[in-house]
Amino acid sequence: MQNITNFLSHFFVTGDPMIYGADASIALASIGIVVVLTYFKKWKWLWDEWLTSVDHKRIGIMYIIAALLMLFRGGVDALMMRTQLALPNMHFLNAEHYNQVFTTHGTIMIIFVAMPFIFGLMNIAVPLQIGARDVAFPFLNALSFWLFFFGAMLFNLSFVIGGSPDAGWSSYAPFAGAELNPGVGQNYYLIGVQISGIGSLATGINFLVTILKMRAPGMTLFKMPMFTWSILITSVIVIFAFPAFTVALALMTIDRLFGAHFFTIAAGGSPMLWANLFWFWGHPEVYIVLLPVFGIFSEVIATFAHKTLFGYVVMVWSMIAISFLSFITWLHHFFTMGNTAPVNAFFSISTMLIAIPTGVKIFNWLFTLNRGRIEFTTPMLWALAFIPNFTIGGVTGVMLAMAPADYQYHNSYFLVAHFHSTLIAGTVFGIFCGLHYWWPKMFGYLLNEKLGKWSFWVFMISFNICFMPMYFLGLMGMTRRMYTYPAGLGWGPINFIITIGAFGMGLGFIIMALNIVWSAIHGKKDTTGDPWDGRTLEWSTASPAPEYNFAHIPTVSTRDAFEAMKEEKREGRTKPQLPFKPIHMPNNSGIPFIMGGFMFVAGFGFVFEWFWMGIPGLLGVVACMIARSFVYNDHHHIPADEIERIERAAGRLS
Amino acid sequence: MAESILSLDSKDKKNMPLEYTTEEGDLRIVGFWIFLAAELVLFGTLFASYLVMQSHTAGGPTARDLFKINPVMAETIILLVSSFTCGLGTLELRRHNTKGLIAWLVVTVILGFAFIGLEANEFYSYAVHEGAPISRSAFLSGFFILLGTHGAHVSLGIVWVTSIIIQLAQRGITAVTARKAFMVGLYWHFLDVVWIFIFTAVYLTGLVI
Numbered sequence: 094m095q096n097i098t099n100f101l102s103h104f105f106v107t108g109d110p111m112i113y114g115a116d117a118s119i120a121l122a123s124i125g126i127v128v129v130l131t132y133f134k135k136w137k138w139l140w141d142e143w144l145t146s147v148d149h150k151r152i153g154i155m156y157i158i159a160a161l162l163m164l165f166r167g168g169v170d171a172l173m174m175r176t177q178l179a180l181p182n183m184h185f186l187n188a189e190h191y192n193q194v195f196t197t198h199g200t201i202m203i204i205f206v207a208m209p210f211i212f213g214l215m216n217i218a219v220p221l222q223i224g225a226r227d228v229a230f231p232f233l234n235a236l237s238f239w240l241f242f243f244g245a246m247l248f249n250l251s252f253v254i255g256g257s258p259d260a261g262w263s264s265y266a267p268f269a270g271a272e273l274n275p276g277v278g279q280n281y282y283l284i285g286v287q288i289s290g291i292g293s294l295a296t297g298i299n300f301l302v303t304i305l306k307m308r309a310p311g312m313t314l315f316k317m318p319m320f321t322w323s324i325l326i327t328s329v330i331v332i333f334a335f336p337a338f339t340v341a342l343a344l345m346t347i348d349r350l351f352g353a354h355f356f357t358i359a360a361g362g363s364p365m366l367w368a369n370l371f372w373f374w375g376h377p378e379v380y381i382v383l384l385p386v387f388g389i390f391s392e393v394i395a396t397f398a399h400k401t402l403f404g405y406v407v408m409v410w411s412m413i414a415i416s417f418l419s420f421i422t423w424l425h426h427f428f429t430m431g432n433t434a435p436v437n438a439f440f441s442i443s444t445m446l447i448a449i450p451t452g453v454k455i456f457n458w459l460f461t462l463n464r465g466r467i468e469f470t471t472p473m474l475w476a477l478a479f480i481p482n483f484t485i486g487g488v489t490g491v492m493l494a495m496a497p498a499d500y501q502y503h504n505s506y507f508l509v510a511h512f513h514s515t516l517i518a519g520t521v522f523g524i525f526c527g528l529h530y531w532w533p534k535m536f537g538y539l540l541n542e543k544l545g546k547w548s549f550w551v552f553m554i555s556f557n558i559c560f561m562p563m564y565f566l567g568l569m570g571m572t573r574r575m576y577t578y579p580a581g582l583g584w585g586p587i588n589f590i591i592t593i594g595a596f597g598m599g600l601g602f603i604i605m606a607l608n609i610v611w612s613a614i615h616g617k618k619d620t621t622g623d624p625w626d627g628r629t630l631e632w633s634t635a636s637p638a639p640e641y642n643f644a645h646i647p648t649v650s651t652r653d654a655f656e657a658m659k660e661e662k663r664e665g666r667t668k669p670q671l672p673f674k675p676i677h678m679p680n681n682s683g684i685p686f687i688m689g690g691f692m693f694v695a696g697f698g699f700v701f702e703w704f705w706m707g708i709p710g711l712l713g714v715v716a717c718m719i720a721r722s723f724v725y726n727d728h729h730h731i732p733a734d735e736i737e738r739i740e741r742a743a744g745r746l747s
Numbered sequence: 748m749a750e751s752i753l754s755l756d757s758k759d760k761k762n763m764p765l766e767y768t769t770e771e772g773d774l775r776i777v778g779f780w781i782f783l784a785a786e787l788v789l790f791g792t793l794f795a796s797y798l799v800m801q802s803h804t805a806g807g808p809t810a811r812d813l814f815k816i817n818p819v820m821a822e823t824i825i826l827l828v829s830s831f832t833c834g835l836g837t838l839e840l841r842r843h844n845t846k847g848l849i850a851w852l853v854v855t856v857i858l859g860f861a862f863i864g865l866e867a868n869e870f871y872s873y874a875v876h877e878g879a880p881i882s883r884s885a886f887l888s889g890f891f892i893l894l895g896t897h898g899a900h901v902s903l904g905i906v907w908v909t910s911i912i913i914q915l916a917q918r919g920i921t922a923v924t925a926r927k928a929f930m931v932g933l934y935w936h937f938l939d940v941v942w943i944f945i946f947t948a949v950y951l952t953g954l955v956i
């Protein structure tokens with residue numbers, strides 16, 4: 094009996110009212126979901142329409158829902174930290190707790206918010222933009238999603254079962270090793286992130302093949318929409334960066350579980366090897382979450398300036414240059430860890446070089462706006478706000494890139510302000526921009542503009558209130574990952590302002606959530622499929638797009654293909670309506686979901702070093718792979734008359 | 748003929764090998780090549796880690812103390828021959844000879860088992876008889892994980908080839924099974940190439956230095 098209570102009190106995290114609150118809300122939410130689904134008899138619907146779906150549009154929506162939930166979790170973490178720091182000598186979080194919260198905040202925001210949100214948007218938009226009927230490997234696409242999903246669930250479980258990781262999102266050795274960091278928290282980080290990372294690698298391969306091989310006839314590479322270009326380049330970065338991370342995570346897991354010595358201090362291990370491997374992935378990773386939003390802004394700015402994008406070819410080459418440079422800058426994350434001067438000089442210069450192609454892109458956006466007929470819609474506001482706010486993050490980045498100066502800024506609030514200026518003004522503004530822009534394509538109605546603008550202004554102004562003072566706080570000497578500070582240093586008032594800004598951003602997010610709920614009920618229907626007067630092919634089909642995307646695959650002859658089609662129509666040159674042909678589509682499959690579930694079981698087993706659970710879990714994964722290999726009947730045809738019926742119902746036949 | 752999910756029009760593919768004749772087969776083979784590029788980065792990272800660790804023996808056994816040339820040569824020859832038999836299988840695939848293809852794949856699997864057996868034996872003797880388990884030093888961690896990852900790939904390859912042998916026996920050579928047999932062949936050759944690097948970077952340099 095004693096043993097059992099002892100085990101349970103270690104298994105469940107105890108002793109903190111916030112965690113009991115989380116336990117209760119998780120239990121209530123789960124019961125609520127089960128009750129609602131059972132009451133409305135929706136289980137079968139959920140399984141048939143969503144959990145087994147291999148449709149890229151559905152998968153995209155699931156990615157975005159999960160990412161929004163994770164944004165909420167990461168945001169609550171941020172607010173807890175800011176509450177703790179609002180005043181000197183606060184006792185809201187203790188040191189240990191603060192460490193856990195910044196670790197889960199950083200990890201969740203990068204791995205479980207930024208990446209999946211972008212994956213969601215690219216799932217929705219890329220196949221439609223290139224005139225394809227799905228991605229190259231729809232089954233693999235579903236598998237990627239479920240690996241991300243179960244990886245995220247495993248990571249989040251640490252909050253209530255076993256304890257959270259606390260070694261920062263970069264999980265530096267030797268602190269993250271078994272000796273200095275016993276317990277399961279760090280295992281959760283390593284294994285949860287690993288599972289979702291495998292899914293990300295598969296997504297990279299999938300989208301690279303999709304874009305290279307499945308473009309509509311006539312769409313040469315240099316006629317692709319800019320968002321598609323950004324995803325092509327991002328996919329290449331994913332393919333080259335993620336395997337290194339997979340290895341790094343695996344080696345540290347093996348260190349912790351099997352007593353190996355890759356990153357330990359004893360027995361010849363090398364903690365610096367971890368720093369190198371982590372940032373060899375970590376720096377390209379920040380471009381994985383940045384280049385796609387460059388693509389989104391390019392689409393949105395061109396659409397709402399009603400002009401073709403300025404300097405298209407230069408834009409593409411800038412992105413290619415950035416992707417190349419992103420692989421040779423990783424060492425700027427540890428200028429201060431004892432490198433020789435020539436090494437620091439090399440990485441300092443390579444880092445500063447990135448500012449050149451990035452600056453080129455900024456000017457291209459400005460020239461696109463120049464003399465445009467600008468329409469200030471919500472997505473456009475996010476895009477316009479991005480330009481100055483992101484530029485501040487970029488300029489402070491160049492300041493940090495100067496190795497000698499970095500000895501001063503390193504690990505201060507100056508750095509915290511810098512990376513939030515790029516991650517929020519870049520990535521978060523970008524995903525909100527894309528969310529509002531493609532929302533009608535996803536659901537067939539628009540988000541409310543008034544609420545959208547409110548959420549934009551509240552969030553954007555609060556962002557500046559929150560992060561601008563941090564630069565000064567950093568120069569005044571406050572370092573990152575500090576859980577409290579004494580009074581009398583003059584940091585108190587600034588910290589208080591920062592906290593007000595942080596809660597303001599929370600308010601902005603709540604208004605956005607309200608907008609989603611309000612618009613689901615009252616939102617304006619998008620009957621044309623082209624609510625914004627768009628320029629690219631995703632706007633040429635109905636909203637929401639039918640399962641097969643395009644009844645006829647479009648033929649492309651220029652950039653801004655849909656704009657050209659509308660032009661032709663205005664000039665009265667319409668092509669005769671071709672007869673419909675049956676369309677060949679992939680079948681749904683439950684295997685990705687089940688395989689993700691086995692991964693979760695295996696991951697949970699390895700977190701607790703319960704090999705009796707971990708190994709059968711992995712065998713389950715292999716069994717799913719074999720089962721899939723024997724499925725031959727994996728396609729069906731949509732008959733021509735059904736296509737005609739769907740098209741007629743969507744009002745697309747005259 | 749139904750329109751496929753792919754937007755590309757069917758090109759004239761009459762002269763292509765069977766596995767490329769469907770658009771899906773073509774896509775998957777391209778995807779698989781890209782996957783192999785990712786695998787290359789993965790093994791590259793493991794090699795880099797091993798090379799960093801090679802001299803970090805922490806007073807424990809060194810490469811020279813442990814490695815013996817005979818079992819390593821046996822492993823190498825067996826894996827190279829298995830790559831050759833796998834290639835002969837692809838040749839039979841081109842001739843549309845199901846029986847020949849299956850026979851060569853079976854030989855490949857048997858050689859794969861022999862390789863894994865020898866490697867397991869080598870690991871066992873280091874870890875148990877020579878006092879050199881993974882936890883002894885950073886060098887041994889690097890060694891076991893680099894070779895273990897390769898070995899795990901070969902083991903998964905054995906499962907995969909076996910499943911394809913069964914499918915070939917059930918269905919004969921079709922565009923789909925041809926594609927699968929071709930892809931597993933690529934995978935097998937890839938593992939062979941990785942082994943050649945292991946042989947030089949781990950064993951040869953280890954025995955010499």
Ligand code: HEM
Pocket residue numbers: 168171172174175195196198199200202203206207260261262263509513516517520521559572573574575595598599
């Ligand atoms: C609501 C807005 C946000 C606020 C108020 C906020 C606040 C904070 C705070 C207070 C810290 C800890 C600083 C320290 O003590 O060292 C932090 C760390 C961090 N944040 Fe945020 N954050 C926000 C949004 C984001 C977003 C959107 C991302 C990424 C997409 C992000 C990524 C990170 C990362 C990577 C860290 C470093 C964690 C570590 O030190 O290991 N944050 N943030």
Ligand SMILES: [Cu+2]
Pocket residue numbers: 375376379422423425426
């Ligand atoms: Cu960096």
